[in-house]
Amino acid sequence: MKTQLERAKEGEITPQMEEAAGYDNVCPEFIREGVARGWIVIHGNPHRKSRVVGIGKGLRTKVNASIGTSPDIIDIEMEVEKARTAEKYGADTLMELSTGGDLTSIRARVLKAINLSVGTVPLYQAAIETIRKTESVVNMDPDFLFDTIEKQAEEGISFMAIHCGVNRLVLERLKKQGYRFGGLVSRGGAFLTAWIEHNQKENPLYEQIDRLIDIMKRHDVILSLGNGLRAGAVHDSTDRAQIQELIINSEIAEYAQSRGVQCIVEGPGHIPIDEIEANVLLQKRLSNNAPFYMLGPITTDVAPGYDHISSAIGAALSSMYGADFICYVTPPEHLALPTVEDVREGVMAARIATHVGDMVKLKDKIKDRDLKMAVARRDLDWETQYNTAISSERAREIRKSRPPMDEDTCTMCGKLCSLKTVKGYYQPYLEKGRKKRAETPNGPKIPTLAL
Numbered sequence: 244m245k246t247q248l249e250r251a252k253e254g255e256i257t258p259q260m261e262e263a264a265g266y267d268n269v270c271p272e273f274i275r276e277g278v279a280r281g282w283i284v285i286h287g288n289p290h291r292k293s294r295v296v297g298i299g300k301g302l303r304t305k306v307n308a309s310i311g312t313s314p315d316i317i318d319i320e321m322e323v324e325k326a327r328t329a330e331k332y333g334a335d336t337l338m339e340l341s342t343g344g345d346l347t348s349i350r351a352r353v354l355k356a357i358n359l360s361v362g363t364v365p366l367y368q369a370a371i372e373t374i375r376k377t378e379s380v381v382n383m384d385p386d387f388l389f390d391t392i393e394k395q396a397e398e399g400i401s402f403m404a405i406h407c408g409v410n411r412l413v414l415e416r417l418k419k420q421g422y423r424f425g426g427l428v429s430r431g432g433a434f435l436t437a438w439i440e441h442n443q444k445e446n447p448l449y450e451q452i453d454r455l456i457d458i459m460k461r462h463d464v465i466l467s468l469g470n471g472l473r474a475g476a477v478h479d480s481t482d483r484a485q486i487q488e489l490i491i492n493s494e495i496a497e498y499a500q501s502r503g504v505q506c507i508v509e510g511p512g513h514i515p516i517d518e519i520e521a522n523v524l525l526q527k528r529l530s531n532n533a534p535f536y537m538l539g540p541i542t543t544d545v546a547p548g549y550d551h552i553s554s555a556i557g558a559a560l561s562s563m564y565g566a567d568f569i570c571y572v573t574p575p576e577h578l579a580l581p582t583v584e585d586v587r588e589g590v591m592a593a594r595i596a597t598h599v600g601d602m603v604k605l606k607d608k609i610k611d612r613d614l615k616m617a618v619a620r621r622d623l624d625w626e627t628q629y630n631t632a633i634s635s636e637r638a639r640e641i642r643k644s645r646p647p648m649d650e651d652t653c654t655m656c657g658k659l660c661s662l663k664t665v666k667g668y669y670q671p672y673l674e675k676g677r678k679k680r681a682e683t684p685n686g687p688k689i690p691t692l693a694l
């Protein structure tokens with residue numbers, strides 16, 4: 244079986260490429276070329292039919308929602324509900340990251356419940372099942388890890404976060420720089436670090452990279468090169484260990500792509516806002532523009548309870564500078580397992596953030612929606628406002644909960660509504676204004692919208 248990447252290189256436009264093109268409203272050839280160059284990835288695993296979205300250069304920034312049990316809270320119905328909620332509120336992909344209970348059957352339930360492309364971290368299952376049997380991850384058998392990866396690929400997993408870049412060289416950097424203020428926060432990174440240090444052996448996912456690539460290729464799974472040493476504190480951001488891992492992941496991405504495997508390179512983590520641009524630039528340069536999956540990023544460490552906001556700020560800037568894929572963060576990050584409501588909040592915060600970033604990254608293609616909203620607000624056209632909103636449900640709900648005395652307005656100003664006060668005086672000038680602004684070289688283009 245040929246992978247989507249191999250088929251794209253041969254000039255073929257596959258049904259998956261067509262579907263991804265439709266999702267982003269671009270032509271299929273744009274997707275084919277992006278896939279062929281390693282700039283765009285799409286779902287290719289033939290074992291599961293799912294919605295195909297393109298992630299990468301020139302496309303809208305996509306949002307991932309992660310769900311999953313923990314050892315402390317194992318409520319399968321809640322996880323299924325969280326997956327459905329993520330899909331309902333507009334997540335583009337889902338990561339099923341359960342670490343408590345029967346991991347295979349939870350995953351099966353989630354895969355059945357939704358139509359989104361699903362990603363996993365197979366190392367979790369291999370590590371957890373080893374811990375259950377032997378009490379420590381350091382006893383994990385590399386063969387068991389590779390078998391687990393292949394089994395999950397056979398279930399139809401679209402992309403897998405795999406921490407190939409956490410190798411002995413990276414851990415040396417970590418020691419030489421004097422460890423970190425915030426420690427290690429990636430679960431996959433921590434499992435592998437403990438395994439490498441205890442056994443004094445190389446990471447099998449790095450040492451046996453061809454074995455891993457063979458599995459990814461057999462099932463056309465996207466290899467998402469995990470950021471196992473991502474900073475978990477803004478003061479650790481962009482340090483030598485993180486950059487060393489990025490260099491290794493970028494080299495692996497180049498090699499895996501040359502063997503027909505689609506790749507994503509993952510990034511941090513926690514980053515102060517003045518380092519976001521540098522992180523995106525470095526990742527893009529080092530990986531030859533492989534899609535960049537930014538995890539958050541969280542931009543301050545002092546907002547527990549509101550980390551969906553601190554990460555939305557980071558996501559907006561990341562998306563503006565060129566990140567392609569954002570993992571959402573929910574309000575209880577660092578505090579507790581998210582609830583269904585937290586998933587909804589996390590998805591909405593990330594969707595707003597990526598829209599804000601895409602307004603700069605993709606310009607008019609995205610900004611037209613804001614223009615439509617502006618005009619609907621000016622004209623007090625509430626139905627268009629609802630339909631243009633990122634969450635029409637929420638907008639409707641709020642206005643309906645406090646109905647105005649004058650139905651044209653809202654209860655914010657009531658009869659003092661400024662838009663209504665001046666409505667009618669400027670109607671004759673609208674056409675003139677539209678033409679003038681359309682002719683202004685650097686002004687907004689408004690050719691298609693009826694004002």
Ligand code: SF4
Pocket residue numbers: 652653654655656657659660661662663
């Ligand atoms: S009442 Fe105030 S807030 Fe509401 S639409 Fe009019 S100007 Fe806007």
